[in-house]
Amino acid sequence: MTVRTITLIALIAVLASCTGAPDAGGGGTDWVLRAECSSLSFTTSKTVVTGEQLTSLVEVGRFGGLSSSFSEGDDAVELEVDLGSIDTGVPVRDQRVGEMLFLGEAKARVSVQVSEQLRRAAAGGSAAQRLTLPLELKLGPASLRLEALVSVVRGSDTLALATLEPVPVSVRALDGMAGLEALREVVGLGSIAEAIPVSAQLCYARAD
Incomplete structure (x- = not known):
């Protein structure tokens, strides 16, 4: 279910790559994701059956294993998510999600193509820039195209990105029903929602 989470991160990565001037050294890694100040979270909605009663329940989960790096001037940016790092607060549930929903896949990847429009929009200095970005989420043989509204703030050596609203990802569209x-x-639940809202906050820093 949490697979959609990855989408938001990709968006952020793209913005990062758009902000700087091309690397004079040509092709080196210029930006690296800082895991300690980045987060990727999702919410799940379900109904619990107790006797003849149905109770709605909303829970929050997250992925801890995120990695991304890129050079300024790249035409595309990729974010890698370690699916084994899922944390729903219940270890046995984490294992079941990995086996039943992720089908044993170890990684999910989100990629974004960097356009000239994105490069110009993300080069606006310290003022927050709002952008709607297209991205592609890949999980095994399945792929899904999404859009996310994000805010990007560029510092001298940092790049902060955050989703301005949750991005709903369809389990059905990822062949996960x-x-x-x-x-x-x-x-033994009554139902689990097919759409999973995902939110992200990412922080990049210039590589040493």
């Missing part, structure tokens, strides 16, 4: 139904049956 069989896994979602398996999870529902194992836990």
Whole structure:
């Protein structure tokens, strides 16, 4: 379910790559994601059956394993998410999601193509820039195209990016309905929402 999370991060990475002038050294890594000040979270909605009663429940989860680096002037940016780093607060549930929904895949990747329009929009200095970015999320053989509204703030040696509103990702569009139904049956839930809202806050720093 949390797979959609990755999308937001990709957006952020793209903005980062758009902000600087081309690297005079040509092709070296200029920006690296700082995990300690970055986050990727998602919410799940479900109904719990108790006797004849249905209770709605909303829970928050996150991915801790995020990695991304790029050079200024790159035409595309990729964010890698370690699916094994999922944290829903319940270890056995984390394992079930990995086996049933992610089907044992170790990584998910989000990529964004950097256009001239993005480069110009992200070169606005310290003032926050609002952008709507297209991205592609890949999980095994499945892929999904999404859009996210993000805010980008460029410092002299830092780049901060955040989603301005949650991005809903469809489990059905990622061919994950069989896994979602398996999870529902194992836990005995009434239902699990197909759309997972994802939010991200990313911080990049210039590489040493």
